[in-house]
Amino acid sequence: MGAFTMDDDWLVFDPDPSVPQFILPPGSVDSHCHVFGPGDEFPYAPERKYTPGDAGKDQLFALRDHLGVSRNVIVQATCHGTDNSSMLDALRSSGGRARGVATIDPSISHDELTEMHDAGVRAVRFNYLPRLVDPQPDDYYYRIVDKIRPLGWHVVIYFEAADLAARWDFFTSLDTVVVVDHVGRPDVSRGVDGEEFGLFLRLVGENPNFWVKVTCPERLTHAGAPYDDVVPFARRVVDEFADRVLWGTDWPHPNLKSHMPDDGALVDFVPRIAPSAGARQRLLVDNPTRLYWEGESW
Numbered sequence: 538m539g540a541f542t543m544d545d546d547w548l549v550f551d552p553d554p555s556v557p558q559f560i561l562p563p564g565s566v567d568s569h570c571h572v573f574g575p576g577d578e579f580p581y582a583p584e585r586k587y588t589p590g591d592a593g594k595d596q597l598f599a600l601r602d603h604l605g606v607s608r609n610v611i612v613q614a615t616c617h618g619t620d621n622s623s624m625l626d627a628l629r630s631s632g633g634r635a636r637g638v639a640t641i642d643p644s645i646s647h648d649e650l651t652e653m654h655d656a657g658v659r660a661v662r663f664n665y666l667p668r669l670v671d672p673q674p675d676d677y678y679y680r681i682v683d684k685i686r687p688l689g690w691h692v693v694i695y696f697e698a699a700d701l702a703a704r705w706d707f708f709t710s711l712d713t714v715v716v717v718d719h720v721g722r723p724d725v726s727r728g729v730d731g732e733e734f735g736l737f738l739r740l741v742g743e744n745p746n747f748w749v750k751v752t753c754p755e756r757l758t759h760a761g762a763p764y765d766d767v768v769p770f771a772r773r774v775v776d777e778f779a780d781r782v783l784w785g786t787d788w789p790h791p792n793l794k795s796h797m798p799d800d801g802a803l804v805d806f807v808p809r810i811a812p813s814a815g816a817r818q819r820l821l822v823d824n825p826t827r828l829y830w831e832g833e834s835w
């Protein structure tokens with residue numbers, strides 16, 4: 538028995554995903570995935586809000602190869618707090634095929650940041666979901682931005698659409714590239730032409746430093762697989778902001794309660810939101826390569 542027991546209602550990732558019918562173009566990047574532990578080697582943080590089942594780098598790399606993905610962007614999961622060791626270990630084991638998004642606090646030293654940069658970290662994540670992290674004042678985040686600016690890193694933000702208006706001034710004050718997780722977490726029952734999603738489209742339209750991950754149909758859907766109700770939202774963003782969109786699996790899918798997606802089906806979702814080969818090339822290959830491997834900054 539290991540040191541950690543996953544939450545009673547935890548859903549573990551699909552151990553046997555389908556082989557996708559859609560063949561990913563060479564160089565495709567899974568721009569949003571995580572590693573959890575393993576807890577015996579990389580303990581979960583005392584302040585975590587959930588305890589997952591382990592999902593380590595070997596399983597992630599096996600999924601990468603199974604799906605036909607070339608590279609990963611591994612996002613520090615909140616269950617590890619600001620201890621990035623599991624994520625950094627995965628980056629260092631990837632042979633240059635993974636980049637990272639870290640969670641740090643403002644007291645971090647320049648040497649620690651440089652070490653993370655050398656391992657492949659290129660961004661930090663600010664998380665605004667109280668079910669995942671305790672809120673911090675804006676100043677906390679501005680201090681982090683000051684620390685990462687010299688390295689040319691960007692900021693990934695995770696918020697729910699209902700909170701966008703209240704955070705608008707802070708978000709738009711950020712002078713880095715800003716990547717928004719999971720299409721800005723719209724309530725898809727409100728419609729793609731509704732006020733809520735309209736505000737999000739305005740955010741990205743008015744701020745050319747904003748990028749969007751068209752990820753997580755399995756999290757956004759009310760209808761369930763094959764996620765028809767999410768298609769218009771993701772497709773609108775891909776159509777309007779073709780050079781600033783990223784795709785990812787979100788493996789191993791933390792905190793899903795309704796169902797666990799088939800990761801092969803998540804690949805098959807791509808042509809539905811990016812119907813042309815040109816749009817897919819940008820979404821899957823060109824955009825993430827520019828941002829995470831070539832160091833595009835703002």
Ligand code: 0GY
Nearest residue numbers: 613614615616669787791792
């Ligand atoms: C996601 C979504 C979630 C969790 C985390 O770091 C995390 O714990 O990001 C969520 O629960 O919505 O992006 O994986």
